[in-house]
Amino acid sequence: MIRYAAPRTTAEAVDLLRTRPGSRMIAGGTDLVVAARGGKHPLPESLIALHRITELGRQREADAGIALGALTSHAWIERSPLVRSRWSALADASAMIGSPATRATGTLGGNLMNASPAMDTGSPLLVFDATVELQRADGSRSVSVADLLAGPGRTTAAPDELLRAVRVPYPAPGTGSAxxxxxxxxxxxxxxxxxxxxxxxxxxxxxxxxxxxxxxxxxxxxxxxxxxxxxxxxxxxxxxxxxxxxxxxxxxxxxxxxxxxxxxxxxxxxxxxxxxxxxxxxxxxxxxxxxxxxxxxxxxxx
Ligand SMILES: Cc1cc2nc3c(=O)[nH]c(=O)nc-3n(C[C@H](O)[C@H](O)[C@H](O)COP(=O)(O)OP(=O)(O)OC[C@H]3O[C@@H](n4cnc5c(N)ncnc54)[C@H](O)[C@@H]3O)c2cc1C
The missing domain is CATH 3.30.390.50 (CO dehydrogenase flavoprotein, C-terminal domain)
Structure with a gap:
């Protein structure tokens, strides 16, 4: 039987990752569950659902750029006037993903952590020098998207690290992207x-x-x-x-x-x-x- 937890805070989630080794996080499930149903990978024995952690669904604009919580959906990015004007390539990519249902359910964090070489948000995030904030029970660190992606289906994040947010700096004035x-x-x-x-x-x-x-x-x-x-x-x-x-x-x-x-x-x-x-x-x-x-x-x- 699959063990399932749906914590309400990031601290609880990373504590579960520490105490239940082998757990996998689930955000929208459009990669994880679809792959399991298709017989590609079985579901893990322990799932930690992230959808109740409100902090991960937030977006914050700051002096240096924008911080997109890991649960930010492709639909949000596609519709955001700010992202469309300042980081147009990222909005272009999110608007292409799957169908309206996939975009409403699938998340930016899931797209990155699934680490498919064909993921659509990866290249836009690379041209904008984006970084990710990874958190585990004993602290957090920041890693560039370039250093996060390690190979097909592989990232440099440890199994007990949760992707909390993606930080995208403002491009220089006069920059256009696609x-x-x-x-x-x-x-x-x-x-x-x-x-x-x-x-x-x-x-x-x-x-x-x-x-x-x-x-x-x-x-x-x-x-x-x-x-x-x-x-x-x-x-x-x-x-x-x-x-x-x-x-x-x-x-x-x-x-x-x-x-x-x-x-x-x-x-x-x-x-x-x-x-x-x-x-x-x-x-x-x-x-x-x-x-x-x-x-x-x-x-x-x-
Ligand atoms: C019909 C269909 C069409 C699709 N079309 C496209 C497409 O055009 N382009 C494209 O790029 N993708 C596409 N996808 C793939 C998928 O929708 C995206 O990759 C989506 O962004 C995954 O997000 P998710 O929240 O559903 O991830 P999940 O399935 O929940 O998770 C994916 C992986 O990331 C891990 N994970 C999730 N969140 C975190 C976190 N915060 N911290 C650490 N690890 C985490 C999970 O453990 C899992 O390993 C498609 C999928 C479907 C079903």
Missing amino acids: YVRLDHRQAMEIAIVGAAAALAVRGDGLIGSARIALTAVAPTCLRVPAAEALLLGRPAGTDAFAEAAGAAADVVQPISDVRGSADYRRAMTSVVVVRALTRAAQRAVADTGPAGRAFAETGRNQ
Whole structure:
């Protein structure tokens, strides 16, 4: 028989994790329960449900950015005017997850801790330098999302650590961002390839900072610094984007599976990166000078 507990505070939850080794936390259950029903993994002998811990469902805006409680749903992120305007790539990603029911039930914390290489929120969180707050009975620590993700289904969190919140810093002023996913249909799908981009475009139309991260083409979502470096100080336009996309495709290590072959994924990486950069640049230039506005209107640098 499965042991089940539904604590009301984070302190109670981490104490249960300490005293019941082998327990698993359950948030929305859209990964854990669906995998068990599908025969992929049996349910653990002890479940700790998090849904009664109100603190984990809160969002707090602070000077440095936003702290999203682990139980923040994809539906909340998708609808939040603040996230849509400041961290557009994250809102794009949450809006694509599953169906309205999946987004209402599935949580940001569950998406990260499930650690699928195809998770949609991973790449946006990487381009924004997000960190997570992990808590266990004897204290808490902060870890970057880049250091949290260790491989397919694996994180660097200890089994008795609870993800409490995801902290996302404000991007620099003038930054636009986007997440683009290639999939066979537009709902109830998992990424074949995904890319997040965050670009700051200066008033003269040149790129001041660039971040690119990729989904479903390596054991974890990953940033591609070599591709980012090719964009700095260049006009935000198709030539620079194509070069950066080519460099991104050079570093991927995709697998072949039912959704696509490794070769197809590698080829599509460049396509998806160009689309993400183009959308990010269009969003970035909304409040910059005439060079930027020309790009926003035509998709090309004049
Ligand atoms: C029909 C369907 C469509 C889907 N489509 C997509 C999609 O398009 N893109 C996508 O990325 N995902 C998709 N998913 C997967 C899933 O919905 C997401 O990954 C979701 O965010 C998982 O959140 P959850 O709260 O349901 O996680 P749960 O299933 O509750 O937990 C997932 C894992 O995280 C652990 N966990 C949960 N919360 C915490 C915490 N606070 N601290 C520590 N560990 C924790 C659990 O122990 C478990 O190992 C889909 C799922 C379904 C069923």
